Amino acid sequence: MENPVGAPHVNALESLWQPSPVSGSPWLMVVLHGRGDSVEGFQDWQKSLGIPELSFLLLNAPNPYGPGFSWYDLPPNQLPGILNSSAKLARVFEQLEASGVDLSRTFLFGFSQGCLMTLEFGARYSNRLAGYIGVSGYCHDPKALLEEANQEVIHNTVQGASHGADWLITHGTIDEMLPVERTRAQMKELQDGGFKLEYQEFLKGHFIEPRKELPIIRKFVQDRIS
Template sequence: MSLQVISILPTTGQTPTGVIVALHGWGANAEDLADLAPFLNLPDYQFLFPNAPFPHPYSREGRAWYDFEQNKSEGLPQSRQLLTDWLSGLESETGVPLSRTILSGFSQGGAMTLDVGLNLPLAGLVCLSGYLHPVTQEKKASAFPPTLIVHGIRDSVVPVIAAENARDILTSLGVAVQYQEFNMGHEVIPAVLNLMRSFVLQVMSLESPKA
């Protein structure tokens, strides 16, 4: 398997100062999140939007990171390894190290972000309307990327308790978690994008390029 990826280069025409990877949710595809890139107002960054490797059972265009219905673990190991390998080799493609790369995701993509991202030396993680898979790894707190978790209190797809549980478990592991709830459903509103932009700029300022 390989990942099909939509790449949006910096609008400045310059070498990217950072990379933002965004993973779509169950039944969506890379184009859904790619449409949001301009609204983050990060012209110096390269955006990468991979398509999940598995077809969605009810949508010709939709993709899935793993089975959400019959066997909830089917496909997860493959997607986890695929994403890990792809992200690990990303610097050779973009010229940007993982220490200046943000991994983000929405819903099932948010779950994959936390699953894969906690094990990589990324600049930060962003989980939007997502949840946490069972956590088995143990690390020193300094080894985890700072993490932003955002959720809607009216989310009827992934209840807000899932985000609260993720926050509490990750905090107990020593992850530096920023947590924010919004009066919204299972969606991404402008205020979420503004918060994500602020988080990106914050964590990237901690990893400024060496002179």
């Protein structure tokens, strides 16, 4: 999958680059899809989110699955895939930084499996990003994540920060694929362990809800780039 001239050099995973219409804007969102999906499923995300300052890097997960890809296997064999995909993501971010991307102005967004990867990779990654957003997912092992996380990343220790937590996790109360009870309990466990995250629930299934949820995501990003 070839990206246009001017895109950062990333070959650790297949990707699709969507540049910001604002010339010279340093802001970027890296997007992780759900199981069985691909970058094609999020080609309209840039338009839906409607933040012109953002460029987008859509990533394909490394493992073929149905018509698309997956980040890890179904339970109970998730961990090897999570570790492998985390290593791939670390390489992607290494390549982004080498291409001149400012990681402190880079957001990580994930849906479903991508939400889990946002939590599992993002919280352990050595570099602090601009913000982390996970929709309709869960955490593989909250206790391990709290023990192994980059404490600067999960505690929001940036001096002079004018906003709240740099993590936003959302879920649907009628999610037919991933029941809300597990995610709700896990997010409380993470919060009780010192993880500075904002958790919100919406009356929706396993999708991104456009009327109430999408504006919350948009505001979360806008608050950090304004």
